[in-house]
Amino acid sequence: MSVDMEGITGLVDRDDVQPGGRDYERGRSMMAEDVNAAIRGAMAAGATEVLVNDAHGPMRNLLPEHLHPAARLVRGKPKNMLMLEGLTAEYDAAVCVGYHSRAGALGVLSHSFMGHEIEDIWLDGRPAGEIGLAHATAAALGVPVVALTGDDAACAEMTAWDESVVTVPVKYARDRFAAELRPAEEARRAIEEAVTAALTPVPKRPAEPEEESTLAVRWQSASVVAVLLGIPGVTATDSRTVRARGPLPALYRQLGVWMRVAASLTNQPPYC
Structure with missing residues (x-):
């Protein structure tokens, strides 16, 4: 599981997601709850191993003591594979939790990796952000992305890349720093159920692209x-x-x- 923070249930502002922000501690608690819902969903589908990569900012947002005991956590940085650290061909599937839309999109806390320092990214001429690059890179490793949670803009971006990915909108963007929120219990129940469905049965592996x-x-x-x-x-x-x-x-x-x-x-x- 690759876990970002901007697309977590209830979070809409940089004070929610940046260390030192007035609501950051609450934000990291909300982050853990969304991740644990996804882990419960994976376990219900029969997963025997879950690896969670803290993929946001300093990559030290998730507190190990708040994480579901069935999962192992990759925490800290630098990481050679960024948001996909730890992903190898031995895994059956990847799940993206708390993701956001790319730079320029009207989504909650939208950006591409580095805020306004990166204006645009293209993969083979196609506009891409963290979602597109994660999906394509996982596929190149032979691992399908099967589920994604975030705001409705992030979900739409994922669907445009691969409509077979199960998406869970936990909030609906009103602007870049505003959203209509789903009730937290409802959102986490939806995450758990979606991940279980996405992993039942175990998805087929994508064909690894041969071209550069x-x-x-x-x-x-x-x-x-x-x-x-x-x-x-x-x-x-x-x-x-x-x-x-x-x-x-x-x-x-x-x-x-x-x-x-x-x-x-x-x-x-x-x-x-």
């Missing part, structure tokens, strides 16, 4: 591009856009390197 992919990222700052061009295989399409070509798991990992470079140059807050 092209990843392109448009940054807010031209200085990021200037530095990234020092990495072999990285080219520029304009002063603020870089691209690279290769197999998807490797490209996803390389994106993490690009973001570390950008973070060292910009020091911008994640939302603006």
Whole structure:
């Protein structure tokens, strides 16, 4: 399970999801409740092993003592595979909990990995965000994404990538920092039931793509591009856009390197 925070039940503002925010402690408790609902759903479907990757911000949001005892937790950073750390071909399925829509979408806390530092991402010419890249990378590893929870914009984005993925809207975006919320108990019951259904029976593995992919990222700052061009295989399409070509798991990992470079140059807050 890859667990982000912006798409968690009840959360709508950066104070809900950023360490030091006035409602962050409540937010991480809400995060644990959504994750535990997904774990219960997986266990009900017969899962014998559940690995949870804390994939939000500092990646130390989930408190181990609040997590369902059936699951193991990957916590902290850096992580070579970012939001998919720990995912290998040995797993039968992946579940995305608390995800959000990509940069530019009118979804709750929408962005792509780095707030306004990343303006756009394209995978093989198709606009993508964290959802699209997670889905495609998991598929390249031979693991299907079977369920996703988040706001209605995130669910729609997932459905556009793969309509077979079971989605659970836990809130309905009114704007980027406002939403109509489902009652928490109702949302978690829906998460649990959806994950059970998505894993019953065990899904078929996707065919691993044989061709290489092209990843392109448009940054807010031209200085990021200037530095990234020092990495072999990285080219520029304009002063603020870089691209690279290769197999998807490797490209996803390389994106993490690009973001570390950008973070060292910009020091911008994640939302603006």
